[in-house]
Amino acid sequence: SDSVAKEPPMHIVHIAVEMAPIAKVGGLGDVVTSLSRAVQDLGHNVEVILPKYDCLNLSNVKDLHYQQSFMWGGTEIKVWFGKVEDLPVYFLEPQNGMFWVGCVYGKNDESRFGFFCHSALEFLLQKGSSPDIIHCHDWSSAPVAWLFKEQYALNGLGNGRVVFTIHNLEFGAHHIGKAMAHCDKATTVSDTYSKEVAGHGAIAPQFFKFHGIRNGIDPDIWDPYTDNFIPVHYTSENVLEGKSAAKRALQQKLGLQQTDTPIVGIISRLTVQKGIHLIKHAIYRTLERNGQVVLLGSAPDPRIQGDFTNLASQLHGEYHGRVKLCLTYDEPLSHLIYAGTDFILVPSIFEPCGLTQLIAMRYGSIPIVRKTGGLYDTVFDVDTDKDRAQAQGLEPNGFSFEGADISGVDYALDRAITTFYDARDWFNSLCKRVMDQDWSWNRPALDYMELYHSARKN
Numbered sequence: 001s002d003s004v005a006k007e008p009p010m011h012i013v014h015i016a017v018e019m020a021p022i023a024k025v026g027g028l029g030d031v032v033t034s035l036s037r038a039v040q041d042l043g044h045n046v047e048v049i050l051p052k053y054d055c056l057n058l059s060n061v062k063d064l065h066y067q068q069s070f071m072w073g074g075t076e077i078k079v080w081f082g083k084v085e086d087l088p089v090y091f092l093e094p095q096n097g098m099f100w101v102g103c104v105y106g107k108n109d110e111s112r113f114g115f116f117c118h119s120a121l122e123f124l125l126q127k128g129s130s131p132d133i134i135h136c137h138d139w140s141s142a143p144v145a146w147l148f149k150e151q152y153a154l155n156g157l158g159n160g161r162v163v164f165t166i167h168n169l170e171f172g173a174h175h176i177g178k179a180m181a182h183c184d185k186a187t188t189v190s191d192t193y194s195k196e197v198a199g200h201g202a203i204a205p206q207f208f209k210f211h212g213i214r215n216g217i218d219p220d221i222w223d224p225y226t227d228n229f230i231p232v233h234y235t236s237e238n239v240l241e242g243k244s245a246a247k248r249a250l251q252q253k254l255g256l257q258q259t260d261t262p263i264v265g266i267i268s269r270l271t272v273q274k275g276i277h278l279i280k281h282a283i284y285r286t287l288e289r290n291g292q293v294v295l296l297g298s299a300p301d302p303r304i305q306g307d308f309t310n311l312a313s314q315l316h317g318e319y320h321g322r323v324k325l326c327l328t329y330d331e332p333l334s335h336l337i338y339a340g341t342d343f344i345l346v347p348s349i350f351e352p353c354g355l356t357q358l359i360a361m362r363y364g365s366i367p368i369v370r371k372t373g374g375l376y377d378t379v380f381d382v383d384t385d386k387d388r389a390q391a392q393g394l395e396p397n398g399f400s401f402e403g404a405d406i407s408g409v410d411y412a413l414d415r416a417i418t419t420f421y422d423a424r425d426w427f428n429s430l431c432k433r434v435m436d437q438d439w440s441w442n443r444p445a446l447d448y449m450e451l452y453h454s455a456r457k458n
């Protein structure tokens with residue numbers, strides 16, 4: 001198309017341990033896929049290297065086939081190739097079985113992923129590939145940066161430059177510090193988060209090469225007009241029709257009363273980062289105000305999971321037909337919740353970018369968020385952020401609050417619910433408005449291309 005870049009195509013290889021929808025745990029998986037697709041759509045050659053987990057969702061890999069094998073680290077490594085969402089993906093399968101453990105995370109992760117990073121570079125070298133950019137992500141593929149600079153750049157892959165993206169600084173700070181020191185450029189996933197972490201020991205010395213580029217969502221993967229998991233397809237033109245059909249379907253599926261009350265949705269990993277105490281409070285507050293609540297989430301920590309299991313049975317008894325907690329990971333259900341709820345709550349303590357608020361808006365669900373990190377950069381309060389939105393060329397698009405406490409949540413949640421009850425026409429126009437905002441990769445993909453180019457000038 002006309003929008004395809006006239007510049008010569010760049011060759012970019014992502015080395016990552018998550019990729020949506022075949023091995024997704026959180027936002028990292030979404031970003032690897034959607035950023036790659038956006039850059040590929042600009043006319044560049046993008047490839048992904050991923051471990052071949054036994055738990056891959058293979059139904060979403062096209063034309064998967066065995067390609068070759070090589071010896072490294074005392075084992076045979078089989079290389080498989082296939083297409084995921086139209087992206088070429090190499091799957092590395094060490095025959096020592098280290099990725100045959102039934103999960104992405106949770107078993108000897110440091111040594112498994114260290115091994116993976118090393119073998120990915122070895123694979124590129126042995127294949128005679130010489131990418132312009134090697135893009136690694138978070139602590140899990142951070143070793144790529146220093147292995148590359150200390151070994152592979154001197155050894156045949158010298159043309160490449162390394163870009164390192166921090167999706168979450170909370171994990172593996174020592175790996176992140178090493179990657180920050182060795183990469184050519186580093187990014188994190190929103191401008192505000194880049195400022196929030198500027199003083200961190202791993203970042204501060206390398207701040208000169210550190211940039212905030214906000215994540216986007218893939219508008220084809222998240223599209224209420226083509227979504228197979230919702231009953232009526234819709235755009236901003238028929239958002240009311242589409243959302244009310246989805247609301248009825250959601251209520252029916254989860255055994256909720258079929259009434260036109262406001263529904264607050266929460267779709268989240270249940271960890272301290274996500275504001276567990278605020279989530280719990282918001283559930284009760286919404287019920288007090290005669291709303292309904294749907295929570296879809298799972299906790300990696302069994303204590304937190306158990307805690308929510310208890311809360312679920314208590315709430316399902318006490319507020320029968322008005323609240324449902326689904327304590328699992330369920331991609332199809334997440335689509336129906338984005339479409340069928342009126343609000344999506346994201347009360348994070350910190351949030352590097354956050355994708356749920358962006359997906360919510362794509363489905364015409366109004367975000368209620370805490371003002372932190374990428375939530376601050378993408379959600380503009382209808383009452384207090386008009387000027388800040390306007391400076392971005394946007395109209396306000398949600399409800400937000402500052403403090404990580406109960407009164408903070410109430411401030412935003414109460415105004416949101418009141419708007420639903422008392423200003424329904426205006427609320428409906430807000431649903432239409434957020435759907436028309438562009439939270440895709442259109443802009444950020446160009447920012448990444450600029451960054452890749454500047455890395456190559458090093």
Ligand code: ADP
Nearest residue numbers: 026027268269296297328329330334354355356
């Ligand atoms: P994080 O990466 O910190 O988990 P993000 O907001 O960046 O948070 O990304 C979360 C992604 O995971 C979104 O695509 C969201 O829809 C999805 N998600 C989170 N929890 C679940 C769940 N229990 N079931 C289905 N999808 C989920």
